[in-house]
Amino acid sequence: MTEQKSFFDTKIEYLKGLGPQRAELLNTELSIFTYGDLIQYYPFRYDDRTRFYTINELDESLPSAQIRGRLRDWVVEGEGSKKRIIANFTDGTGTMQLVWFQGLTWLEKSLRPNGEYVAYGKPQGFNGRYSIVHPELDPVGPAMELETGMQPVYNLTDKLRKRKLDSKVISRAVRSLLESSWQHIHETLPAELIEKYRLISKAEALWNIHIPQNQAWLKQAMRRLKFEELFYNQLRLISNKLLQKEEFPGAIFKNTSLLKHFYEHLLPFPLTGAQQRVLREIYTDCNTGKQMNRLLQGDVGSGKTIVAFISMLLAIANGAQACMMAPTEILADQHYNGLKDFAEAMGLKIGILTGSTNKKKRVVLHEELQSGKMHILIGTHALLEDAVQFRNLGLCIIDEQHRFGVAQRAKMWAKNPVVPPHILVMTATPIPRTLAMTLYGNLDLSIIDELPAGRKPIKTVHKYDKHRAEVFGFMRTELEKGRQVYVVYPLIEESEKLDYKDLMDGFESIQRAFPRPKYEVGMLHGKMLPYEKDDEMQRFLKRETQILVATTVIEVGVNVPNASVMVIESAERFGLSQLHQLRGRVGRGADQSYCILMTGYKLSTDTRTRLETMVRTNNGFEIADVDLQLRGPGDLTGTAQSGIMDLMIADLAKDGAVLTAARESAQQILDLDPHLVLPQHTPIRNHLDRLKNRKDNNWSRIS
Numbered sequence: 001m002t003e004q005k006s007f008f009d010t011k012i013e014y015l016k017g018l019g020p021q022r023a024e025l026l027n028t029e030l031s032i033f034t035y036g037d038l039i040q041y042y043p044f045r046y047d048d049r050t051r052f053y054t055i056n057e058l059d060e061s062l063p064s065a066q067i068r069g070r071l072r073d074w075v076v077e078g079e080g081s082k083k084r085i086i087a088n089f090t091d092g093t094g095t096m097q098l099v100w101f102q103g104l105t106w107l108e109k110s111l112r113p114n115g116e117y118v119a120y121g122k123p124q125g126f127n128g129r130y131s132i133v134h135p136e137l138d139p140v141g142p143a144m145e146l147e148t149g150m151q152p153v154y155n156l157t158d159k160l161r162k163r164k165l166d167s168k169v170i171s172r173a174v175r176s177l178l179e180s181s182w183q184h185i186h187e188t189l190p191a192e193l194i195e196k197y198r199l200i201s202k203a204e205a206l207w208n209i210h211i212p213q214n215q216a217w218l219k220q221a222m223r224r225l226k227f228e229e230l231f232y233n234q235l236r237l238i239s240n241k242l243l244q245k246e247e248f249p250g251a252i253f254k255n256t257s258l259l260k261h262f263y264e265h266l267l268p269f270p271l272t273g274a275q276q277r278v279l280r281e282i283y284t285d286c287n288t289g290k291q292m293n294r295l296l297q298g299d300v301g302s303g304k305t306i307v308a309f310i311s312m313l314l315a316i317a318n319g320a321q322a323c324m325m326a327p328t329e330i331l332a333d334q335h336y337n338g339l340k341d342f343a344e345a346m347g348l349k350i351g352i353l354t355g356s357t358n359k360k361k362r363v364v365l366h367e368e369l370q371s372g373k374m375h376i377l378i379g380t381h382a383l384l385e386d387a388v389q390f391r392n393l394g395l396c397i398i399d400e401q402h403r404f405g406v407a408q409r410a411k412m413w414a415k416n417p418v419v420p421p422h423i424l425v426m427t428a429t430p431i432p433r434t435l436a437m438t439l440y441g442n443l444d445l446s447i448i449d450e451l452p453a454g455r456k457p458i459k460t461v462h463k464y465d466k467h468r469a470e471v472f473g474f475m476r477t478e479l480e481k482g483r484q485v486y487v488v489y490p491l492i493e494e495s496e497k498l499d500y501k502d503l504m505d506g507f508e509s510i511q512r513a514f515p516r517p518k519y520e521v522g523m524l525h526g527k528m529l530p531y532e533k534d535d536e537m538q539r540f541l542k543r544e545t546q547i548l549v550a551t552t553v554i555e556v557g558v559n560v561p562n563a564s565v566m567v568i569e570s571a572e573r574f575g576l577s578q579l580h581q582l583r584g585r586v587g588r589g590a591d592q593s594y595c596i597l598m599t600g601y602k603l604s605t606d607t608r609t610r611l612e613t614m615v616r617t618n619n620g621f622e623i624a625d626v627d628l629q630l631r632g633p634g635d636l637t638g639t640a641q642s643g644i645m646d647l648m649i650a651d652l653a654k655d656g657a658v659l660t661a662a663r664e665s666a667q668q669i670l671d672l673d674p675h676l677v678l679p680q681h682t683p684i685r686n687h688l689d690r691l692k693n694r695k696d697n698n699w700s701r702i703s
């Protein structure tokens with residue numbers, strides 16, 4: 001153990017054949033300091049030089065290919081930055097083109113007409129002809145060292161490349177390290193897991209990730225290292241969660257009298273199976289004597305609010321108070337208005353606190369919260385203020401979690417100095433389970449995966465801008481039926497001025513197409529004052545306006561069941577989850593609803609995928625999966641702080657199956673032995689500690 005530690009802590013300066021200068025470059029450019037750092041600096045791809053392809057075998061799906069052939073001739077085309085060399089390259093099975101945009105002067109001097117070369121790169125097809133842009137080109141000659149096998153390619157910086165410290169140098173250094181470290185590499189996974197998942201050993205994995213014998217070994221090496229990484233990652237998350245549970249007590253809510261009353265007399269519809277299941281999960285949590293920390297994921301319109309309300313009744317029946325925090329005033333108002341009648345029918349006092357609540361009202365509110373007269377408080381961030389104190393806060397619900405940070409959640413905990421309140425976080429931005437497990441590893445997860453019965457799926461179409469007249473015609477038909485329409489414009493801060501102009505122009509053109517007195521068009525955007533927004537929203541809700549032209553301020557939560565058409569302008573500028581949220585504003589009533597995505601003609605492949613996904617499915621989890629594939633986990637909200645960015649080899653967008661297996665294994669081990677004190681778990685415990693230390697060291701290096 002100690003031996004292993006000292007060996008992999010050796011500074012890379014001492015590595016044979018590397019030397020102090022290169023070592024220093026690796027220190028400063030790639031933060032590689034020790035043998036351990038170097039051996040874990042995995043290649044990001046591999047050049048497959050295990051075989052040659054012929055031109056007639058080429059295929060666009062190949063990530064790269066090497067071809068041996070003759071350079072027949074070449075031409076120089078274009079001017080300025082478009083100037084390029086196009087060469088015809090032939091191998092007897094066909095002809096392809098090699099194209100260069102840079103280094104032209106040198107190339108023209110050194111290319112040999114009719115010379116024999118090996119070209120290597122990514123083949124691209126066009127009209128049945130293949131080309132490689134900027135291929136690697138090596139002349140075939142007696143002195144040629146033909147590259148063979150799978151060549152590792154490491155991430156490099158420009159500075160490293162300039163100093164000729166390339167993938168080959170790193171590869172040689174790693175090889176020499178591997179050769180001398182064979183007996184120092186110890187297994188880090190328990191034998192039973194290795195056996196169960198048929199993993200290769202740590203030493204084999206490290207060799208094959210850097211110097212793969214072939215594709216099959218490379219695959220096994222990756223699988224093994226990903227499993228290990230995710231296993232320890234999950235072990236850490238789950239054990240933190242267990243510790244948190246041990247540490248924080250929670251109030252016990254046994255009494256269900258108010259729930260019974262509500263079910264028997266007030267519940268307007270039968271709960272879906274999923275809603276019932278989640279309520280059972282919450283009830284169980286609130287009876288363990290430990291604090292609940294639960295994330296409730298449910299697609300837009302899946303009925304999270306009623307679940308929240310019933311949970312509040314549970315708290316109140318047991319002598320506690322409840323609060324619900326929403327990200328915007330519009331949404332807080334809506335929750336308040338939606339729940340007021342229920343609460344009052346139950347004889348409960350409910351209040352609302354937002355930025356626009358005046359001082360006089362606040363004083364009363366604070367008083368009623370402290371005396372316990374107020375049972376339920378709905379509000380915005382204003383709830384977090386220190387002046388807001390409860391007599392006995394038992395449950396805190398946070399709606400649309402992606403707008404709140406961990407610090408704010410902690411503030412909520414402190415609102416009950418005796419026992420921290422149970423916490424229920426609700427989000428309508430579904431994230432794939434794999435990601436949720438990691439991102440919110442310290443929360444328990446509930447999912448509402450079922451929509452209330454009788455909902456008609458929203459019909460979604462994609463239309464080009466030039467078909468606007470047709471879209472207006474469709475809007476008219478729906479308006480004739482008494483329905484209402486949202487028209488949404490993007491508003492992205494960098495181009496704010498332009499966006500406002502678009503919004504205003506759009507508003508005017510809609511007013512022209514839908515003139516008074518027959519139609520009333522409203523407008524809602526973020527620059528309006530809270531009461532103005534509220535008025536505008538109320539007018540739409542009361543059907544005084546039929547069309548609401550808005551920015552994404554309506555993205556979260558607003559509920560106008562009579563609105564059946566959502567037109568999204570410049571839909572190419574929205575992300576998938578945003579489009580899905582916006583679409584969720586319709587389809588809330590009994591009528592067939594529609595979502596129309598408007599775009600120009602020029603669309604990137606990713607944008608097309610986004611639009612096609614929206615047209616194809618209404619399922620938020622499916623959409624979240626596509627989003628994850630397109631953007632990768634790093635771009636999703638909240639990932640930066642979660643530690644998942646520390647993953648070196650696993651990719652949460654792709655390694656769902658490995659993650660599930662790793663998580664299950666970690667869970668089983670911790671179920672048996674939460675503190676990893678059993679002798680058979682000592683190696684796991686030690687490795688976990690080592691990882692923690694290494695991380696602390698890395699942090700101190702960076703800061």
Ligand code: ADP
Nearest residue numbers: 269270271272299300301302303304305306452
């Ligand atoms: P979200 O999960 O997006 O917050 P809401 O809680 O706003 O969804 O619910 C959307 C609509 O569905 C509301 O009008 C609500 O009254 C209704 N609803 C909720 N649960 C059911 C159910 N079990 N059956 C029928 N309608 C329901």
Ligand code: MG
Nearest residue numbers: 304305428557
């Ligand atoms: Mg909601």
